[in-house]
Amino acid sequence: xxxxxxxxxxxxxxxxxxxxxxxxxxxxxxxxxMASWAIITLPLLGLLSALLWSYPSIAVxxxxxxxxxxxxxxxxxxxxxxxxxxxxLSASLRALPGLLKPQLLASxxxxxxxMTRSFDLPVLQLEGLAGQARSQRLVVxxxxxxxxxxxxxxxxxxxEMALLFGxxxxxxxxxxxxxxxxxxxxxxINPDSHQWLWLEHLSNLLxxxxxxxxxxxxxxxxxxxxxxxxxxxxxxxxxxxLRRLRQRVTGSAYALLLLAGLLLSQWPAPALADDMPVxxxxxxxxxxxxxxxxLQLQHLDSDSARYAIAxxxxxxxFEHTEQVTRWRLGDPQELDEERIxxxxxxxxxxxxxxxxSSGLALVVESLxxxxxxxxxxxxxxxxxxxxQAFGSRLRLPRRSPAEVPPSQLFGLEVxxxxxPQDIPGxxxxxxxxxxxxxxxxxxxxxxxxxxxxxxxxxxxxxxEGEVLALVQRQQHEPLSQFCQxxxxxxxxxxxxxxxxxxxxxxxxxxxxxxxxTTEPRP
Amino acid sequence: MPCNRGCGLSQTFAPPAAAAQPALDSCYQVxxxxxxxxxxxxxxxxxxxxxxxxxxxxxxxxxxxxFTLLAFLGRFGTGLGxxxxxxxxxxxxxxxxxLNQGRTPGKYWMGLSVVHDDGTxxxxxxxxxxxxxRFVDILPFGYTLGLLSCLNHPAFKRLGDIAAGTLVVxxxxxxxxxxxxxxxxxxxxxxxxxxxxxxxxxxFAERHEQLSTARRQxxxxxxxxxxxxxxxxxxxxxxxxxxHGLLGPALDTPS
Numbered sequence: 001x002x003x004x005x006x007x008x009x010x011x012x013x014x015x016x017x018x019x020x021x022x023x024x025x026x027x028x029x030x031x032x033x034m035a036s037w038a039i040i041t042l043p044l045l046g047l048l049s050a051l052l053w054s055y056p057s058i059a060v061x062x063x064x065x066x067x068x069x070x071x072x073x074x075x076x077x078x079x080x081x082x083x084x085x086x087x088x089l090s091a092s093l094r095a096l097p098g099l100l101k102p103q104l105l106a107s108x109x110x111x112x113x114x115m116t117r118s119f120d121l122p123v124l125q126l127e128g129l130a131g132q133a134r135s136q137r138l139v140v141x142x143x144x145x146x147x148x149x150x151x152x153x154x155x156x157x158x159x160e161m162a163l164l165f166g167x168x169x170x171x172x173x174x175x176x177x178x179x180x181x182x183x184x185x186x187x188x189i190n191p192d193s194h195q196w197l198w199l200e201h202l203s204n205l206l207x208x209x210x211x212x213x214x215x216x217x218x219x220x221x222x223x224x225x226x227x228x229x230x231x232x233x234x235x236x237x238x239x240x241x242l243r244r245l246r247q248r249v250t251g252s253a254y255a256l257l258l259l260a261g262l263l264l265s266q267w268p269a270p271a272l273a274d275d276m277p278v279x280x281x282x283x284x285x286x287x288x289x290x291x292x293x294x295l296q297l298q299h300l301d302s303d304s305a306r307y308a309i310a311x312x313x314x315x316x317x318f319e320h321t322e323q324v325t326r327w328r329l330g331d332p333q334e335l336d337e338e339r340i341x342x343x344x345x346x347x348x349x350x351x352x353x354x355x356x357s358s359g360l361a362l363v364v365e366s367l368x369x370x371x372x373x374x375x376x377x378x379x380x381x382x383x384x385x386x387x388q389a390f391g392s393r394l395r396l397p398r399r400s401p402a403e404v405p406p407s408q409l410f411g412l413e414v415x416x417x418x419x420p421q422d423i424p425g426x427x428x429x430x431x432x433x434x435x436x437x438x439x440x441x442x443x444x445x446x447x448x449x450x451x452x453x454x455x456x457x458x459x460x461x462x463x464e465g466e467v468l469a470l471v472q473r474q475q476h477e478p479l480s481q482f483c484q485x486x487x488x489x490x491x492x493x494x495x496x497x498x499x500x501x502x503x504x505x506x507x508x509x510x511x512x513x514x515x516x517t518t519e520p521r522p
Numbered sequence: 523m524p525c526n527r528g529c530g531l532s533q534t535f536a537p538p539a540a541a542a543q544p545a546l547d548s549c550y551q552v553x554x555x556x557x558x559x560x561x562x563x564x565x566x567x568x569x570x571x572x573x574x575x576x577x578x579x580x581x582x583x584x585x586x587x588x589f590t591l592l593a594f595l596g597r598f599g600t601g602l603g604x605x606x607x608x609x610x611x612x613x614x615x616x617x618x619x620x621l622n623q624g625r626t627p628g629k630y631w632m633g634l635s636v637v638h639d640d641g642t643x644x645x646x647x648x649x650x651x652x653x654x655x656r657f658v659d660i661l662p663f664g665y666t667l668g669l670l671s672c673l674n675h676p677a678f679k680r681l682g683d684i685a686a687g688t689l690v691v692x693x694x695x696x697x698x699x700x701x702x703x704x705x706x707x708x709x710x711x712x713x714x715x716x717x718x719x720x721x722x723x724x725x726f727a728e729r730h731e732q733l734s735t736a737r738r739q740x741x742x743x744x745x746x747x748x749x750x751x752x753x754x755x756x757x758x759x760x761x762x763x764x765x766h767g768l769l770g771p772a773l774d775t776p777s
Contacts, residue, residue: 009547012725016632017692020548020566023673028546155568159669166666173662217673221568235733235741241722242744249713250747354595361598368605 003240005083008227010236015148018228022221026074029081033074033216036092041070041215045208049201056200060207067215068107068117072099072125074219079126082227103130116142118222119149119229145229149222156218163210168203406451406460409467412440414448424509431505436493439500442508443490446483449516464491482511550677550689552641560641563692564677567669569632570690576628581610612653619649625693633695639687648686655682703727703769706762712748720768727765 003010008021026033045063052059076099077092087095103124107117114120123129123137172180183196231237294302313319354360380387407415420426423445430438447467450456456470468487472480486508489500552560588606592599618626624635624644636644636652659668659680668680677689704727715723730738739754746757 007543007545009545009549011547013548014692016565016569017548017563019568020564020678021546023566023678024546024548024676027674027676028543151572152568155571158571159567162664162669163666166663166669169663170666213670213673233732234737235726235729238722238726238729239741239744241718242726242741245715245719245722246744246747249745351594354598361596361601364598364601 002083003236004243007082007084008224010231010240012232012237013228015145015151015225015228018224019148019152019221021228022224023217025078025081025224026217026220029077029086030216032077032086032089032092033220034212035089036073036077037070037215038212039089039093040073040096041211042208045204049204053197053201056197056204059201060204063204063208065108065112067211068112068121069100069104070211070215071118071121071219071222072096074216075121075125075223078220078223079122099125102128115153116146116149118152118218119145119225121219122223122226141226141229141233144232145225148225152218152221152225156214160207160210160214163214164203164207167206167210171202171206406458409447409451409458409460409462410464412444412447414444414451416448416452419445419448424512427505427509427512435499435505438505439486439490439493442512443486445512446486478511478515482508482515485511550691552639554640562637562641562689564679565632565634565690565692566678567672569634569692570672570678573626573628573632573634576631577615577626578628580627581614585610615653615656616646616649619644619653620646629690633693634690635693636688636690639689641689644688648688652682652686652688655685658682700769701728701731703765704730704762706759706766708766709760709763710767711764715768723761724765724768727762730762 008025013021041063044066045059048059048063049056052062073092073096076095077087080087107121107124111117111120119142120138123134123141127137129137175183183199186196296302407413419441423442427438427442430441447458450467450471451458454474456467456474458467458470462470464487468480468483471483474480485504489504489508492498493500548563548566550562550564552562554560585607589603592603592606595602615626619636622630624637629635636649638644638648656668659665659671659682661667668682671684672678672680675684679689683689706727711723726738726741733741738758742757742761743754745761746752746754749757749760
C-alpha cells in the first residue's frame with residue numbers, strides 16, 4: 001500500500017463527507033461494480049425463484065439474507081482500484097471464491113443484522129483479522145466510525161424501500177387495467193391460486209435490480225468510512241505531506257550538500273540544523289518574544305507604542321458602548337393564585353365568545369374572498385396594457401356564429417313558409433299541367449325537410465349530388481332510396497328536360513306520404 | 523476535527539494519480555470573477571435524507587399541535603388550520619432557506635445549507651423552483667427519481683437542484699478554540715516551508731493525542747533528515763517546537 005498512489009484525495013473528512021466520497025468512488029467504477037454485482041446476484045435470484053417457485057417471499061428472504069456475501073466483491077474491486085490497480089471483470093470474478101471463504105457463516109448469520117456491517121467488512125477482508133484481534137480492532141476503529149456506519153445502514157434500508165416502492169409503483173402504473181382487476185379479484189376469491197406468482201417474482205426481480213444500483217454504493221460508502229477512520233487514526237494526510245517534504249529536502253538541498261562535501265575532499269558535511277538554534281535558552285527566548293521590550297534606544301520604544309495602541313483601541317471607533325433601556329417582565333412570583341384564576345376565567349370567557357360568535361368565521365372567509373378578488377383586480381390592473389395588446393389573442397377559437405340555414409338552394413326556395421301544407425296533394429294537382437313545377441315543388445319540400453327537420457348542414461354551395469351523399473350518410477335506408485329516385489328524376493327534368501314516366505309521380509307522392517306523414521310537421 | 527481546512531490544498535498538491543483520471547474528491551470548485559477558487563463541499567444522500575427527515579418530523583408535529591389547538595375555535599379554527607397547512611407544506615422550506623441563510627432546521631442540525639451553483643446565497647426564485655420541483659423528485663413514489671438523480675450526479679443534485687441551479691453544501695464551521703499543542707520550546711524551521719507543509723506540521727502537533735506513540739515516531743522519522751537526528755523522539759519534539767513557532771505567541775495560548 002503506497003499512499004502516494006492513492007486515486008482519492010486523502011484529507012481529514014467528516015463522516016458524512018466520507019460517505020459522499022464513497023458515492024463518488026462507486027460512481028467512478030460504476031460499470032465494473034454493477035456488472036459484477038449483477039452477474040453474481042441475478043442468476044442466484046433466478047435459481048432461488050426456480051427452486052422456490054411457490055414461495056416467492058421465502059426466495060426473496062433468502063436472497064436478502066445473503067447480502068453480506070455479495071458485498072465482498074465490490075470491496076475487493078474498490079480496494080484494488082484505490083491504488084490504481086483496477087481489476088478487470090473476469091479477474092474480479094475469479095477472485096470471488098477466495099473472498100467468500102473467511103468467516104462467511106458468521107457474516108450471514110449472527111453478524112447479518114449488525115448495523116455497522118459495511119464498516120466492519122474491511123477489517124475482516126482487507127486486514128484479514130478474526131476472533132479476538134478482529135473485535136479489538138473494531139473497538140479501536142469504532143470509537144468514531146460507528147455512528148456514521150449506523151446512519152448509513154439506517155438510511156440505506158429506507159433508500160432500498162423507497163426505490164422498491166418506487167419501482168413497484170411504476171410497474172403498477174404500467175399494468176393494463178384488466179390484469180390489475182383480475183389480480184385483485186383472484187387474490188380475494190382464491191388466495192391460494194398460483195396463477196399470479198409470476199407477478200410476485202417480478203417484484204422480487206425489481207428488488208434484485210435495485211440492489212444492483214444501491215448495493216455497490218453501500219459497500220463503497222462503508223469502505224470510505226473505514227478509510228477515513230484509518231487516515232484519521234494514522235494521519236495519512238500528514239504522512240503524505242511529510243514524505244513530500246523529505247523528498248524535497250533529500251532531493252535538492254541535501255544532495256547539494258553531499259556534492260559539496262564530496263568536492264571538499266570529504267570534509268564533514270555541515271549538518272543543516274547546526275546553523276539554527278535547536279534549543280533556545282530561556283533568556284534568549286525572552287529577547288526573541290514579540291512582547292519583549294525592543295527598540296529601547298529610540299524615542300518611541302515598543303512599550304510606549306503598545307500602550308498608545310491599547311489606549312487608541314479603547315476609544316470610541318473601536319470600543320462601542322451603548323445604554324439600552326427597555327421593559328422587562330416583572331417578578332414571576334407576583335402571579336398568585338387569584339390572578340391565575342382570573343386569567344383562566346378570562347380565557348374561558350374568550351373561548352365561550354368564540355363558540356358563540358360563529359359569525360367570525362364568516363367574516364374571515366369573506367375577508368379572504370375579498371383578498372382573492374382584490375388580487376385578481378390588481379392583476380388585471382397591473383397587466384392592463386399587456387391585456388389590451390395581446391388579450392384578443394387569448395380567446396379560444398370561437399365557433400362561427402350559429403349557422404343560419406340558407407333560404408335558397410340552387411335557386412330553389414326552401415324555407416318551410418314557402419311550401420303548401422299538403423305537399424303530395426299540391427304536387428299531384430300540378431303534375432298534369434306543370435310537371436316541372438310539380439317535381440321542383442317535391443324536391444324543394446325534400447330539401448326543406450332535410451334542412452329543418454333532419455338538421456342536415458346544407459349550404460348554398462352544395463350540389464344535388466353532395467346533398468344525396470349527405471343523406472346517404474344518415475343511414476336511413478327508405479329516405480336515401482327516396483332521395484335517390486327523386487334526385488335522379490329532378491336532375492333529368494331540370495337539366496336534361498326529360499320528363500319522368502307518368503306513374504313515377506304517383507309513386508313518389510305515395511312514398512312521401514309513407515315517409516313523412518308519420519312525422520308531425522311543425 | 524479541522525476538516526474545514528486543507529480541502530483545496532491537498533487537491534492542489536495532490537499526488538500524481540497512477541490512473542489518468544484526476545484524484546477523486548467530493549469537492550466542487552467555483553472560480554469567482556476575481557480569479558479566486560472557492561471550494562464548496564456538496565453534501566450527499568445520507569446527510570440530506572436525515573435533514574429531510576428532521577424537517578418532516580418538525581412539520582408533522584407542528585401541524586398536529588396546531589390542529590389540536592385550533593380545534594377549540596370551531597369553524598374558524600378549521601379554516602385557519604387549512605391556511606396554515608398550506609403555508610407549512612409549501613413555504614416552510616422556501617421561507618427558511620431564503621431568510622435563514624439557506625438552512626431549514628433539519629439542514630441546520632446536519633450542518634448543511636443551500637447555495638446557488640456559484641456559492642452565492644440562495645434567492646427566492648431558485649428556492650421556490652427547487653421546492654416546487656420536489657414533487658417531480660418524489661415521483662413515482664417516495665423520492666425514486668430524486669434518489670437516482672442524487673446518486674448519479676457528481677455534485678449530488680436532485681432534479682429540483684439541477685433545474686434551479688442550487689447546491690446543498692456543508693456549512694463552513696469556524697474553529698473557536700484550537701486543541702492544545704504538546705509542550706515544546708518554540709523554534710524556527712530549519713528551512714522555509716510551503717503553506718501545506720506548515721499546515722501539516724501544525725496538524726501533526728494538534729492531533730498528537732489521536733495518534734499512537736509508535737505512529738507519531740514513525741511519522742517523525744520520515745522527516746528526520748531535516749534535523750540530522752537519528753532519534754525519533756527528538757525529531758518528534760523538534761516537530762512540536764516548529765509547530766509552536768509557526769503558530770506564534772498570539773495563537774499558541776493554552777486553551
